Amino acid sequence: MTKTLEFHDWREVARILNFINRFGCSLESLEVHSTDGLFHTRVTVNGNPEALRRLDAQLTKLTDDDKEMAR
Numbered sequence: 001m002t003k004t005l006e007f008h009d010w011r012e013v014a015r016i017l018n019f020i021n022r023f024g025c026s027l028e029s030l031e032v033h034s035t036d037g038l039f040h041t042r043v044t045v046n047g048n049p050e051a052l053r054r055l056d057a058q059l060t061k062l063t064d065d066d067k068e069m070a071r
Contacts, residue, residue: 001052002044005063008070010039012062019058023051 007013013032020027025047032041045055 001046001056002042003056003059005041005043005059007039007041007063007066008037009066010034012066013039013041015062016041016043016059019055019062020045023047023055023058025051025055 005012005016013030017027017030020043025045028044028046030041030043032039034040045052047055
């Protein structure tokens, strides 16, 4: 699974890594760069389908929460 995400808070990147570990997935690649106060993140993760589904749901929630907090 590859996801591209944007965050206003750099600590969200650490949360991504924690979620990957929590769900028993393995990190294949992680790219992060900052532009205009946004952290652009591209993460590629491997794991079983159920773990990837749960991880995807958490990452979506994390992104939605970050957008809400940035308002």
